[in-house]
Amino acid sequence: MKTGFVATLLKTTVFMPWMKQIFAFNVSNRRKQTSTAFKPWKFINWVKTHVTELVLFLIIALHISLLLHLIFFPYPELFVYSFLSSKGLLPYRDIFDQHFPGIMLFPINLYSLGLATFARIRVVHLLLVALNQILLYKIGCRITNSNKKALLMNFFYLLWQPYFEGNVLWIESFVTPLLLFSYYFLDANCRKRLFISGLLMGLALVFKQVVFPLILFVVVYLFVKNSKKMFLVYLFGLSFFPILMIMFVFSKGIFGEFLYWTATFNLTVFSQMGRKDPNLAGLIQAAPLFALGFLSAFFVLVKFGKKYLPLLLFAAATLFFAYARYDFIHLQPSLPFFICLITLSLFSINRRLLVIFIIVYITLASFFIIRFYKLNFGSTIVFWGETEKLVTTIVKENTNPDDKIFSYGSIPDIYFLTNRLPPGNKFVFQFPWFMKVAEKDILKGIIQDSPQIVVEEEGVYVQGYNLDDYMQNIRMYLGSNYVQIGKVGEIKILKKL
Known part of the structure; x- marks a missing residue:
């Protein structure tokens, strides 16, 4: 017990x-x-409610994957101008160029931000493309009131953006998302959105002056449509960044040079020598998208009247980017707006005809697109191949960090690659239309501040012009004062006597 x-x-x-x-x-x-x-039904429900976002994510992922398998061509100006500006050279007085400052010639630029490496700049390029896709989706949802129709726009952008030199990074690559943002916020009935739209349009102008026609179109549209007060709100936002640019120019004492290179030079020397008009082959290659785009613009205008007038204005005005030089990269800003017009017109026809049209269109377009991928498939970076790497090594080995170097008709970004400055702290890209004006200043710098090493390539032709014809005085001076010490392919390495 x-x-x-x-x-x-x-x-x-x-x-x-x-x-x-x-x-x-x-x-x-x-x-x-x-x-x-894990509860499968909850996951399935989540997928159902987020299917459009998932499809958009897949489109963006595929888009980035395609670009990563193409030859990457970042314009050397992005690196060289940023590098030289960060070293104290003044735009238009020391760096002779025809563009507004943008992301290259201000003190805050790609180099000062730590983005001027080939790896980082490629990430920037891919992020810009992804941002364009997201903005296009948001715009598509708003103008069509349909997620599915918006996704079709994203698909068309995936189809055509790489084809129109989407593997190239240039000023248009930065301007395109700014214009998409500006269009997205262009709401004539909301002061805040209208101000933001103008602000972004003004920022785009600071990148490239060819935004002027679009600004003119939009300003006239808002003046006719809006009250005076709302119109002034847009103008206030629009003027902010251009005023900062003018203040910067005046503070550096370079207004005269700025006015010459960005206006006078473009309207005289460049318009005579640097223009690149479209040829028949170029027009045919652009026709699969833009011929359909023009027909769609006419159809939308007839069917919907003024409802989509801002979209039509953006599509038409962005074509001016390709006015002076007809390269596909200059058509990039107009691409998303024409895709919007095409989608609007397609969904105005019978669904059965729509399906048939899309199948036939993609089949025909594939002949153009496949050829493009065959020509551009690869993992190389233009201006950063084995030749450039070897020349860079030789120049570094034969100079001190404070020595000056000079490139004659050869690797344009050798200064950035070697971390060396040009003679006399004067620089211009050696296009014939630039050298016609700037040869005296460049030669003066070479004589007074002689480079230790010259990287030379003879017989270079640019758009039918022999570069040697526009650098004869420089060529004579180099021939008398420098001796060849090496050669990489067609590139000679010269050393001062």
């Missing part, structure tokens, strides 16, 4: 509290396991 009583007492007084705690822990643990267990 005593033993049984003691055992019962121990159970009730000692072990039972522990057992209760253990039991409680097991129950709560089971509940946690049950609550955190």
